[in-house]
Amino acid sequence: MSSVPSTMKGVIIDKTGGTEVLQYKIDLPVPAIVDGQILVKNDYIGVNFIDTYFRTGLYPAPQFPYILGREAEGTIVKVGGGDVYGLKEGDRVVWGAEGAYAEYASVPAAKAIKLPSALPAKIGAAAFLQGLTALTLIREAHPVKKGDWVLVHAAAGGTGLWLVQLLRSIGANIIGTASTLEKVDLALKAGATHVINYSHEDVKSQVFELTDDQGVVAVFDGVGKSTFDLSLDVVARKGSVISFGNASGAVPPFTIARLAAKNARLMRPTLFNYIATREEFEGYVNELLDFVLKDGLDARIYKVYNLSDVASAHNDLEGRKTTGKLLLDPSK
Known part of the structure; x- marks a missing residue:
C-alpha cells in the first residue's frame, strides 16, 4: 500500500x-475511506462556478467546515x-x-473512472465537469439535431x-454571445457559426436576422439573471x-404563463442527475473522452493556480476575466 500522510493541504x-472566507490550511486531516470509496491523491483540481455558489451560500453547504470543489484527477493511493x-x-x-480542494480526497468509487493512458495530464480535470455538462445538455436537456439553430450564451467560457465544439461536431448552426473581440475570436475558432459581441451589438435583433425571424x-x-429574459x-x-447556471446571479421567480406565448419549454438541469447511475456515468465520461x-x-486550460492562491482563481472566474478552464495545483 502507498504511504499516506496523516495531514494534507486544503481549502475550507x-x-x-x-x-475572504476561503481558508488555505496545511494541516487538515487526510480523510478516511469506507467500503465503496477510494482515496485519491489529487494532481489537478477543477474550478467551477458551482464552487462559488457554495462559497457565497447560493447553494447550501451540507456542513461547516466544508471543503469546496467537485472534480479532480489524480492517483488512487488506497482502496476501500x-x-x-x-x-x-x-x-x-x-x-x-x-x-476536491485538497491534496487528498475520499471519493465514491462509483464517481471515479480510470483515465486512458493516451490522455495527457491535466486534461481529465479540465474536461470533466464542464465537458460532461455540455454533453448531457445537448443529448438530454434538449437533444440537438444536425442543422438546428441554437444559441450559446458566454460561448467563450x-x-x-x-x-x-460538441454542437459543431453534430452539425448544428451555433450562435454564440461574447463580451470582447478576443472572446468572439475564440468562440469562432471553436466552431461557432456566428458570434455576437453583446458589448455593442443587439443580440435579439441579430438572432432573428440570422434565423429568418424564427x-x-x-x-x-449558463449566465442566469442577466440573460434569462433575452x-x-x-x-x-x-x-x-x-x-x-447562475454566473450573473440566480434567475428570479417568473410567471410560468410566459411560456405559453410560444409553447416554449424551460428546464433547469444539473449534471449530477444525468450521471446518477454507474451506467450513465461511465457512458457519458467515455463518450466525452472519445471526443x-x-x-x-x-480542453482549453486558461491557467493553473496554486491551491494557496485559490482566491485569485475565484476572483478571475467571477470577474469574467477567463476563457476556458481554471485548474488548481494542490502541491503548492
Whole structure:
C-alpha cells in the first residue's frame, strides 16, 4: 500500500461570503475511506462556478467546515472494501464528487473512472465537469439535431467552449454571445457559426436576422439573471430554454404563463442527475473522452493556480476575466 500522510493541504470554508472566507490550511486531516470509496491523491483540481455558489451560500453547504470543489484527477493511493468497479491502487483517475480542494480526497468509487493512458495530464480535470455538462445538455436537456439553430450564451467560457465544439461536431448552426473581440475570436475558432459581441451589438435583433425571424430551437444559458429574459425572447416556437447556471446571479421567480406565448419549454438541469447511475456515468465520461482523443476537442486550460492562491482563481472566474478552464495545483 502507498504511504499516506496523516495531514494534507486544503481549502475550507466555515461560513459563506466572498473570497475572504476561503481558508488555505496545511494541516487538515487526510480523510478516511469506507467500503465503496477510494482515496485519491489529487494532481489537478477543477474550478467551477458551482464552487462559488457554495462559497457565497447560493447553494447550501451540507456542513461547516466544508471543503469546496467537485472534480479532480489524480492517483488512487488506497482502496476501500466492497465494490470499487475494478479500480485499484496506482490507477490514474478522474472523479466528480465533493471535497476536491485538497491534496487528498475520499471519493465514491462509483464517481471515479480510470483515465486512458493516451490522455495527457491535466486534461481529465479540465474536461470533466464542464465537458460532461455540455454533453448531457445537448443529448438530454434538449437533444440537438444536425442543422438546428441554437444559441450559446458566454460561448467563450468554460462550458460554452465545450458546447460550441460538441454542437459543431453534430452539425448544428451555433450562435454564440461574447463580451470582447478576443472572446468572439475564440468562440469562432471553436466552431461557432456566428458570434455576437453583446458589448455593442443587439443580440435579439441579430438572432432573428440570422434565423429568418424564427428564433433558435434551443438556448443554452449558463449566465442566469442577466440573460434569462433575452433567452425567452429569442427562443423559437416550441423551442427550449435550458437554464443551467447562475454566473450573473440566480434567475428570479417568473410567471410560468410566459411560456405559453410560444409553447416554449424551460428546464433547469444539473449534471449530477444525468450521471446518477454507474451506467450513465461511465457512458457519458467515455463518450466525452472519445471526443477528446478521437475528434480532437480542445480542453482549453486558461491557467493553473496554486491551491494557496485559490482566491485569485475565484476572483478571475467571477470577474469574467477567463476563457476556458481554471485548474488548481494542490502541491503548492
